[in-house]
Amino acid sequence: MRVKVLVKYNLHTLLPTTLALLLVILAFGWLTAHIMHFNSSETLTYFVWGLIFAYPFVLGMANPDFAFQNSMIRPQLRKAALVTLVVIATCGTLTQLAIAPLQSWLLTGTATSHVATQGSSVFRLAAGMPLASQVLMNWLLDLALGTFGYICGLLSLGQNKRRTALLIFLIWTGGWALIVLAVILLRQLPKLSPFLNAIGNFAATDLGKLILAALSCLVMIGWLAAIVRRVQTAPFNGKKGLAA
Amino acid sequence: MTELKVTNVAKHFGRKNVLSGINVTFTDGQIYGLLGRNGVGKSTLLRLLNNRLLADRGQITLDGASVVDNEAAQNRIFLMSAEMLYPAEQKVSWVFKITKQLYGDFDDALAAHLVSVFHVDTTSRLSRLSTGYKTLVKLIVALCVPCDFVLLDEPVLGLDAPNRQLFYQELMATFTDRPRTFIIATHLIEEISQLVNRVVVIERGVVTLDQDADELRQRGKMVTGPAATVRDWLADVKVLRTNALGGVLAAYTLDAPLEKPLPAGVTMEAMNLQQLFIELTRKEDGAHAR
Numbered sequence: 001m002r003v004k005v006l007v008k009y010n011l012h013t014l015l016p017t018t019l020a021l022l023l024v025i026l027a028f029g030w031l032t033a034h035i036m037h038f039n040s041s042e043t044l045t046y047f048v049w050g051l052i053f054a055y056p057f058v059l060g061m062a063n064p065d066f067a068f069q070n071s072m073i074r075p076q077l078r079k080a081a082l083v084t085l086v087v088i089a090t091c092g093t094l095t096q097l098a099i100a101p102l103q104s105w106l107l108t109g110t111a112t113s114h115v116a117t118q119g120s121s122v123f124r125l126a127a128g129m130p131l132a133s134q135v136l137m138n139w140l141l142d143l144a145l146g147t148f149g150y151i152c153g154l155l156s157l158g159q160n161k162r163r164t165a166l167l168i169f170l171i172w173t174g175g176w177a178l179i180v181l182a183v184i185l186l187r188q189l190p191k192l193s194p195f196l197n198a199i200g201n202f203a204a205t206d207l208g209k210l211i212l213a214a215l216s217c218l219v220m221i222g223w224l225a226a227i228v229r230r231v232q233t234a235p236f237n238g239k240k241g242l243a244a
Numbered sequence: 245m246t247e248l249k250v251t252n253v254a255k256h257f258g259r260k261n262v263l264s265g266i267n268v269t270f271t272d273g274q275i276y277g278l279l280g281r282n283g284v285g286k287s288t289l290l291r292l293l294n295n296r297l298l299a300d301r302g303q304i305t306l307d308g309a310s311v312v313d314n315e316a317a318q319n320r321i322f323l324m325s326a327e328m329l330y331p332a333e334q335k336v337s338w339v340f341k342i343t344k345q346l347y348g349d350f351d352d353a354l355a356a357h358l359v360s361v362f363h364v365d366t367t368s369r370l371s372r373l374s375t376g377y378k379t380l381v382k383l384i385v386a387l388c389v390p391c392d393f394v395l396l397d398e399p400v401l402g403l404d405a406p407n408r409q410l411f412y413q414e415l416m417a418t419f420t421d422r423p424r425t426f427i428i429a430t431h432l433i434e435e436i437s438q439l440v441n442r443v444v445v446i447e448r449g450v451v452t453l454d455q456d457a458d459e460l461r462q463r464g465k466m467v468t469g470p471a472a473t474v475r476d477w478l479a480d481v482k483v484l485r486t487n488a489l490g491g492v493l494a495a496y497t498l499d500a501p502l503e504k505p506l507p508a509g510v511t512m513e514a515m516n517l518q519q520l521f522i523e524l525t526r527k528e529d530g531a532h533a534r
Contacts, residue, residue: 002315005345068296069329070346071318071391
């Protein structure tokens with residue numbers, strides 16, 4: 001019962017933050033489409049990725065203060081955070097399912113950037129996949145990133161660790177932002193375009209997809225393992241780690 | 245008898261040892277005054293009791309069972325924090341409703357009475373309330389939860405004098421109706437001196453005094469008179485502090501030798517709780533706090 005109340009409360013309190021972030025991401029999408037001349041599919045991809053990136057932050061803002069004010073215990077908080085995560089990930093998947101037809105339609109739209117039409121962006125890999133794989137991949141990404149956010153939430157349990165959570169979030173998103181920026185910049189260099197196009201073309205083949213998927217999985221597993229290890233050895237509530 | 249027992253509990257933050265070995269037992273049906281100077285760890289102890297923090301060492305048990313992540317135990321302990329931990333965008337009525345959902349019960353009748361007494365608008369959002377009214381909302385919740393141990397951390401923060409007086413009256417009334425344990429950490433000692441029936445003083449990370457309030461009031465004495473006579477009369481007892489002015493000496497003690505007749509020219513007055521606290525926790529050189 002207490003967990004149910006907290007899940008409801010988590011979802012309720014996360015909603016305004018999520019909506020606010022959505023507006024920011026929409027504005028970013030509009031800017032990329034109209035000023036940076038990305039095509040619609042890229043804008044949409046960035047938009048979806050932006051949403052995914054927002055989850056850790058949103059979940060990192062979980063509600064330990066409120067829970068502790070109501071004498072809740074850590075296992076209840078963990079359970080509530082996990083249920084919240086699954087609900088959000090599921091909602092994210094359903095949303096993406098709903099926008100998948102729109103995405104398909106946008107993929108046939110007019111490209112405004114010459115490089116965008118050549119399939120060199122790794123971010124278009126998901127768009128090239130069958131719908132089921134795409135949904136599965138998105139769901140897994142949501143779950144993985146949400147897990148990260150969940151850990152951020154745990155970090156903040158009772159100890160005003162939000163600064164730590166925010167720092168980890170900034171490193172996480174900052175790293176991704178740098179990769180995205182690097183890809184965007186590299187694509188602007190005519191000399192590198194053939195190279196990137198070659199990568200893009202290879203990535204579009206079955207073997208390429210398989211290798212990229214395996215690499216992504218490895219990176220994700222390694223990253224999560226590092227985070228879990230970090231949290232387990234972190235000074236969580238003084239001395240004990242996540243296992244406390 | 246229900247017991248909330250703290251055994252050898254220590255807690256540090258970074259390099260600072262806040263609590264270095266707390267031993268104290270809180271029993272049911274008492275109102276405790278938890279006293280100590282700024283930063284001695286009163287709030288830390290309350291948070292440890294309510295499982296918000298974990299101790300570095302030691303144990304906290306409620307009726308023999310550890311309180312750490314123990315749902316049954318924590319359902320019986322409520323901590324009203326000095327900070328507002330409820331979401332600012334919510335309404336007062338929502339706070340009452342969600343508390344009822346989480347604790348399974350809530351004294352609606354008492355809440356309605358307190359809302360009326362303190363003129364709290366239950367339709368207001370918390371963000372719109374003044375500091376005093378936010379405190380009142382927290383206090384109403386604390387008095388209405390069905391918990392055996394209610395911990396109040398700076399309960400009257402931001403309240404004006406009439407509301408503080410009203411709160412003390414309502415606290416006594418609800419305590420009489422439904423006896424339970426209140427542990428009040430506050431710096432307004434004189435105001436709670438008539439409420440508390442036991443005093444716990446924390447100093448330098450340990451409990452330095454844990455005594456019945458009436459006994460303490462009876463023990464605390466200020467002895468004034470000619471310096472030599474006062475020193476002679478108090479020669480065999482521990483003196484907390486002395487204050488000399490000319491040839492007159494004022495000595496503060498918990499152990500006045502009442503069995504000995506008071507010498508001529510020497511007077512003895514009872515100290516109130518606040519004076520006692522000041523003398524017990526004075527940090528000046530030469531102080532003999534115990």
